[in-house]
Amino acid sequence: MNVIDKRNFLASSRSRSYRRRAKSSIRNIAIHHSATATGSAEAFARYHVNELGWPGIGYHYVVDKQGMVSICHDLEVVSYHVGNSNGYAVGICMVGDFRNEALGYQQRESTLELTRNLMRELNIPVENVWGHIEFPGYSWKPCPSINMEFFRNQLREDGATSIGSGLTTPSSLYISGERQRTILTMGDQGDDVKALQERLMELGFQPGPIDGIYGPLTVDAVSRFQRVVSILVDGIVGPQTRAALKDFSPLSEQPEQGSPTDEPDDREELYNGETRRILLYIRPMMRGTDVQMVQEKVGAIVDGIYGPDTEEKVRVFQRKEGLTIDGIVGPQTWRALDRVQKTSAVSYQRLLSLQTPYLRGEDVRRVQRALRIPADGLYGPVTERAVRKFQQREGIVVDGIMGPRTWSRLFNE
Ligand SMILES: [Zn+2]
Structure with missing residues (x-):
């Protein structure tokens, strides 16, 4: 093993x-x-x-x-x-x-x-x-x-x-032993070096062969990374570089090929929710089921991303409730939201598109029923075609993808 x-x-x-x-x-x-x-x-x-x-x-x-x-x-x-x-x-x-x-x-x-x-x-x-x-x-x-x-x-x-x-x-x-080396540097070898190389590769800093050997190419990749995140450039992985490697997210977030459809359900958050985060409009934008929950209640587009639209709707909500109007969901606003029922019957959960393997789920089925095609819950070519046709009829961008706009057109009228 x-x-x-x-x-x-x-x-x-x-x-x-x-x-x-x-x-x-x-x-x-x-x-x-x-x-x-x-x-x-x-x-x-x-x-x-x-x-x-x-x-x-x-x-x-x-x-x-x-x-x-x-x-x-x-x-x-x-x-x-x-x-x-x-x-x-x-x-x-x-x-x-x-x-x-x-x-x-x-x-x-x-x-x-x-x-x-x-x-x-x-x-x-x-x-x-x-x-x-x-x-x-x-x-x-x-x-x-x-x-x-x-x-x-x-x-x-x-x-x-x-x-x-x-x-x-x-x-x-x-399983849990194997203390991790705190510093990795030129000449080191091992699985931790390999993991480092894979992470560098993932972030787009090509480290050469993924061979578990900390050679000149790895030093170079680490240095380039350090330069990008504005920390001391020495080609050595110490605590600071390690933390930066962990936190760094590449700017482009393309859809995941490996997105598991062992889709953990929404309830995970309910079961595990301890303290609730403070939600606000920042960059990169905050995402999550808690954002969705807020969007459902304030009547924003429900895409799970805390953007300008959500912030605006939160302000409107705060004004109506007589709260401080700051567009930020803190403890006070959370408590007020708890007293409110969802406004929209249909919630937009995720971006649906033609992928391999096909996306599946209750949301797909709901779309299919609305489009009056067989509701097998699989987002395959038939569904995609039906979505395209619908988009064409509605005069919106024809891409075969169920995004926020297509969702609201399909359900809110
Ligand atoms: Zn599972």
Whole structure:
């Protein structure tokens, strides 16, 4: 099993962080698939943070098709992946869509090994290794779309982990040990260097071959990065550079290829919402389900992005409620919003477009019903064509994409 520690390199929110727990409170291991043909810890993290507004990636581990395991969070982190059960579950996501492809040998073996290590480290019996679908409230979700009985039998067979036998003292090396080097510099080698190179690559600072060796090309890429973010340019990764690497987001946010449609539902936020953020119009604009919630209540276009329109509608709301008019949703405005019902019956949730695999969901079905085409809940070519026709009729931009404008045309009249 090959492991890369990406804990310090994945996209994460600047303003929010996941709550933490004691390891002893962990009772379940949750197995997911990404429901996408391709993907990576990096792509899922960007999707969860930038699109869904979460504090960080939802999963603790991502296992790719070659069986490479990416560590994404400490086990103590309570991330979002199984709603109500997040507090006591660890999430492993296998890249792939096992509704229509088979789980390959390498990936299965790595996932089994990782799961066994976790069972030992956390003292979890095989009966508590569940597929996402087996968690309370998720019987409707085809995740991970593998036979979990079979998977558990494989866990039982091999490795023969009878809990508490004391025969195996696992090194927690893979899971939580392996102290990270605080400084990386020319000549260093290892998986942490590799993770650094992947992060540089992801951010568009080509570091040369991703080989885990901190050579001149890596030094060069680090230096270019440091220059761009205006910190000391020395080609060495210390705490400051590390933090900057973590926070840096490239200017162009193109739609994610690896966006998981193991789409964690909106309720994740409800279950986990601790303190609510203060929302305001800044750049880059704030996004998230909390923004959506505000938009629904003040009658703004519901796209989950706190832009000028939302700010204006919040001002109007504040005036009506006799609050300080500043366009900022702070504690006082939040409390006032709590007293208000949603204004629009239909909420625009996400941008719908033709993608591979097709986007699916209740929102797609709603669009299809409104367009009077078969409502199979899949945004395929038929749906796209129908959307184009509708856009043409309405005299708006014909792109086959359900964005905010098309949504409001389709539903608000
Ligand atoms: Zn899942």
